[in-house]
Amino acid sequence: MKRIASLLFALSCNLFVLAQSADEAAIRKIYNEALANGQSYEMLRALTTKAPGRLSGSPNAAVAVEWSRHTMLQLGFDSVWLQPVMVPHWVRGKKEVAKILTKKQGAIDVNVLALGGSIGTGPQGISASVVEVKDFEELKALGEKGVKGKIVFFNRRMDPTLIQTFSAYGGAVNQRGGGTSEAAKYGAVAAIVRSMGSNPEDYAHTGGLRYAPNVGKIPAAAISTNHADLLSQLLKEEKDLQVYLATNCEILPDAPSFNVIGELRGTESPDEIIVVSGHLDSWDVGEGAHDDGSGCVQAIEVLRIFKAMGYKPKKTIRAVMYMNEENGLRGGIEYAKQVENKKEKHIAAMESDRGGFTPRGFTMSAPEDVKNKVKSWKPLLEPYGLTDFNGEGGGADIGPLAPQGIPLFGYLPDSQRYFDYHHTQEDTFDKVSKRELELGAAAMAALTFLIDSKGL
Amino acid sequence: MKRIASLLFALSCNLFVLAQSADEAAIRKIYNEALANGQSYEMLRALTTKAPGRLSGSPNAAVAVEWSRHTMLQLGFDSVWLQPVMVPHWVRGKKEVAKILTKKQGAIDVNVLALGGSIGTGPQGISASVVEVKDFEELKALGEKGVKGKIVFFNRRMDPTLIQTFSAYGGAVNQRGGGTSEAAKYGAVAAIVRSMGSNPEDYAHTGGLRYAPNVGKIPAAAISTNHADLLSQLLKEEKDLQVYLATNCEILPDAPSFNVIGELRGTESPDEIIVVSGHLDSWDVGEGAHDDGSGCVQAIEVLRIFKAMGYKPKKTIRAVMYMNEENGLRGGIEYAKQVENKKEKHIAAMESDRGGFTPRGFTMSAPEDVKNKVKSWKPLLEPYGLTDFNGEGGGADIGPLAPQGIPLFGYLPDSQRYFDYHHTQEDTFDKVSKRELELGAAAMAALTFLIDSKGL
Secondary structure, three states, X not given: OHHHHHHHHHHHHHHHHHHHHHHHHHHHHHHHHHHHOOOHHHHHHHHHHHOOOOOOOOHHHHHHXXXXXXXXXXXXXXXXXXXXXXXXXXXXXXOOEEEEEEOOOEEEEOOEEEOEOOOOOOOOOEEEEEEEEOOHHHHHHHHHHHHOOOEEEEOOOOOOOOOOHHHHHHOOOHHHHHHHHHHHHOOOOEEEEEOOOOOOOOOOOOOEOOOOOOOOOOOEEEEOHHHHHHHHHHHHHOOOOEEEEEOOOEEEEEEEEEEEEEEEOOOOEEEEEEEEEEEOOXXXXXXXXXXXXXXXXXXXXXXXXXXXXXXXXXEEEEEEEEOOOOOOOHHHHHHHHHHHHOOOEEEEEEEOOOOOOOEEEEEEEOOHHHHHHHHHOHHHHHHHOOOEXXXXXXXXXXXHHHHHXXXXXXXXXXXXXXXXXXXXXXXXXXXXXXXXXXXXXXXHHHHHHHHHHHOO | OHHHHHHHHHHHHHHHHHHXXXXXXXXXXXXXXXXXXOOHHHHHHHHHHHOOOOOOOXXXXXHHHHHHHHHHHHXXXXXXXXXXXXXXXXXXXXXXXXXXXXXXXXXXXXXXEEOEOOOOOOOOOEEEEEEEXXXXXXXXXXXXXXXXXXEEEEOOOOOOOXXXXXHHHHOOOHHHHHHHHHHHHOOOOEEEEEOOOOOOOOOOXXXXXXXXXXXXXXXXXXXXXXXXXXXXXXXXXXOOOEEEEEOOOEEEEEEEEEEEEEEEOOOOEEEXXXXXXXXXXXXXXOOOHHHHHHHHHHHHHHHHHHHHOOOOOOEEEEEEEEOOOOOOOXXXXXXXXXXXXXXXXXXXXXEOOOOOOOEEEEEEEOOHHHHXXXXXXXXXXHHHOOOEOOOEOOOOOOHHHHHHOOOEEEEEEOOOOHHHHOOOOOOOHHHOOHHHHHHHHHHHHHHHHHHHHHOO
16 A cells, blocks of 8 residues: 555656646747747737827727738737727827026926826917925915916935836836826916936836816926926925927827737647736827836737647637726727626636836735635746746736726736836837847746646 | 753844844945935036947047046045056048949948958958858858958858847857958958847947958958848859959057056955946947946946935945057056056956846856855845846956956946947947946945945
């Protein structure tokens, strides 16, 4: 009996080792395909060339939809389709003008970008004196007396001492998202927000604002970090200087658009779906290369890699390119609604929306047992630079799936350069490293393979 | 007795926790200083602007020496001095010309760079037919019959499937280092080597060659990866095409130069020295930003951080900028010789020469107990992205210290982009991320602090 037990134990150990080495071999094959024959980089070149600045509702967003559909059809995925969704349609209009009007030095041009969703000042612009604050508490302390008729200048910087730049972003972005309405409550005529950038830069970072209900809308723009520092300095020297701001943006009626979806049908459990995804829309400035062309082409590349290496997934692997993450999240919301309506069974949803940078790991939003299962795969993933599985969260577009109890995974690349490019003219194809992008696609394919083959 | 033992145990645990949290606080302070008040980035801007292309023996190398000395003096280090060393003096001369001479398409210009240390063809150039090989075995199989009078074209690529690009480099670089003399043995008239680049690129990567003794010297150049592919393709179509190569490089007499050294004197054991270092010379093309301006400014920054945060090191912390890593290693060799001659006690030597990229960890060349001690510090370093302590090695310049039994440490940044820039016109300041560079300096300062305060 003891001998049989020993034999069984030895056998199970061997089977474990065999399974382990089969997984290792499959993951090695994924990386070989991604790095030696990868198409993610050329796909990203095509997307960013054909459809740069693909803001929701824009002609380029429509080009991106068609490019994605066509690309997945060409790659021979089992099915490719469009999921209709109505999206906000905001347009920047003619380039913004902003000047610091000083007595000593005259008018000084500064670089600004209207915030997405903002109303415009109109071509005549607004001139007003400026009050600088670091946060909503300072604003509140100033009250209507200190704010009325003025431009509120939110100038709290991203904390450079935080190692993860997303934490620094999280600590500053409420100025951009909610500051405008906070300022309007006290009678401000406009808001200028320090750009959400990690470093001293001359160019501004745009991004969405949310007007609070029941508060009058005022125009808002982001100012480059260098010019925020300049304005702050000049305000110290000349407290009553004015700023002139002219923005020409408009909110048009909602426009029809689409999420773009392609899939490889599962060979054993086709009704069980694993989503790999990114968002197809971008801001209108730059090319949306890191945010989030990278995520889109990585999602497509996961399926391409499986096909190329002859891996027949047990479950259905679905690549989703959501529309309108940047200024509405309509695509992600619509996708989740359809999953619920159609009672589709989603095993997991993964998103890449932190740029096409070198891999660090994955974030997870899932029950503890699922997290622990994924962490048990670390030895298979660590050789590929995937060492961080501690972060919480999935991604903005897959967030709406959370109420349905679907485990969510976020691809976690290194964050150091993301906020050099995020929402700026600098988010262009040449800022993406071929190998870093490919390693991200391979990382997503590796985790998808493990979820598909071993379950969660 | 049991109670006393328990008390002692509890006390020692508390002391451990206290020590641990003091270390944590010191490291946090290092990172705060590096990220909020860091000067490494502006130092690198200055070095690469004032002294780009600072090849050993060149005027710009002399500028770099003076800049380093001046910078460390300005920062108020306890002592700053120059260590004389004679260096090879190779000059590229007038820009290279290379053409593929085809019958069908005529002459096609291709981008090449003479290899460092190579003799020139002279302005009249060389035209010869070409034989392509992947390695020295193929060359040997061809023998004199297949090689004599021809240009040997070494075209083995860096293996893209290797995750660490330095491994891929290691697997290909013998073509550049030793290929030329191998080809000369069989009567070749010149060698053309595929550039050591990770990706398809139009620009060539230079780098050193070593002529074997007792073999005639022939000229050699690196060809861009794209043009290597083109040449290989054209050779398939037209086996007897010729290549024209004109290089104008010269080997001049050795020139006087210097290692540049600055130190903070230890407060408890000033005779025990910890070296932090990089190499000051670079290739003549580009600005030597990642290779290795980054390492130099990071070494200086380690000492600056200690001064700024008021940390008084127990041991002497010495920043060394070696001259001539690229084509001779004379600086590193001279430094080690002086350590031996002066019987200086070196506790550890650390080098940063893998670019100013985001941190991954440290490599080590040290006895097992020293390695284990450093690995026991991982919990202190992992929050800063330093997770990889498995690699062997220190760095080229500190290598000559190994025979003296000095533990060597190599700063290990992420390797994915290094061979996009290495030894090319593209190794410029704008390719360096401020935060990535700063995190590297902080990582080196953190490990230096631990070695200084806890010993090895």
